[in-house]
Amino acid sequence: KQEVTQIPAALSVPEGENLVLNCSFTDSAIYNLQWFRQDPGKGLTSLLLIQSSQREQTSGRLNASLDKSSGRSTLYIAASQPGDSATYLCAVRLSGTYKYIFGTGTRLKVLA
Amino acid sequence: DVKVTQSSRYLVKRTGEKVFLECVQDMDHENMFWYRQDPGLGLRLIYFSYDVKMKEKGDIPEGYSVSREKKERFSLILESASTNQTSMYLCASSLSRHSSYEQYFGPGTRLTVT
Numbered sequence: 311k312q313e314v315t316q317i318p319a320a321l322s323v324p325e326g327e328n329l330v331l332n333c334s335f336t337d338s339a340i341y342n343l344q345w346f347r348q349d350p351g352k353g354l355t356s357l358l359l360i361q362s363s364q365r366e367q368t369s370g371r372l373n374a375s376l377d378k379s380s381g382r383s384t385l386y387i388a389a390s391q392p393g394d395s396a397t398y399l400c401a402v403r404l405s406g407t408y409k410y411i412f413g414t415g416t417r418l419k420v421l422a
Numbered sequence: 423d424v425k426v427t428q429s430s431r432y433l434v435k436r437t438g439e440k441v442f443l444e445c446v447q448d449m450d451h452e453n454m455f456w457y458r459q460d461p462g463l464g465l466r467l468i469y470f471s472y473d474v475k476m477k478e479k480g481d482i483p484e485g486y487s488v489s490r491e492k493k494e495r496f497s498l499i500l501e502s503a504s505t506n507q508t509s510m511y512l513c514a515s516s517l518s519r520h521s522s523y524e525q526y527f528g529p530g531t532r533l534t535v536t
Contacts, residue, residue: 344524344525346527351530351532352529352530353426353512353527353528353529353530354512354514354525354527355527356524356525356526356527359523359524399464399465401465401525408453408470408472408478409467409470409480410467410525412464412465413464414462414463414464415464
């Protein structure tokens, strides 16, 4: 059974720091992996989608990498800002299914 | 831009009431999903629909039903609300079942059952 883990559960960093969020999954048979941002009490906003054949995707200050063989993805945030404070979730889509399995997220606080 | 809207942001209902949560997407997406989100448990899939009138159970369908009469609209129904259905409900859509496209989420409905 696919399990998705995000460690740490919470993270506090000073403004301007570069940081890495981690996502691990137990079954490498995935179709793709998606990173989301969720602000308190709100829905999820899609950040980056990495197909299983890709190694990384970039959007602005965000870079996501995927290593299927080791069951890991990282989300790199450059030059963090207070506006980046949110919960970040990763989700993997299982091969041959429509299902996404979500991690429980990393709650990020960027201090001004 | 894809837009997914949900009928209510906050809802308070009494135990035993029938509850309807509605979701509408404006991008002609084939797939629509209903999740619930609870602290410590993350997002869990309740139901999925890949076409009008087509539905499949997710991981936690008990106590819920769904309706998809039109492509753009996917309704979640709590037949007889119970306190353990107090949760944040999130609707999502994606383009096609057979393609690897992103999921887009609505703003969520926070339901409290008293």
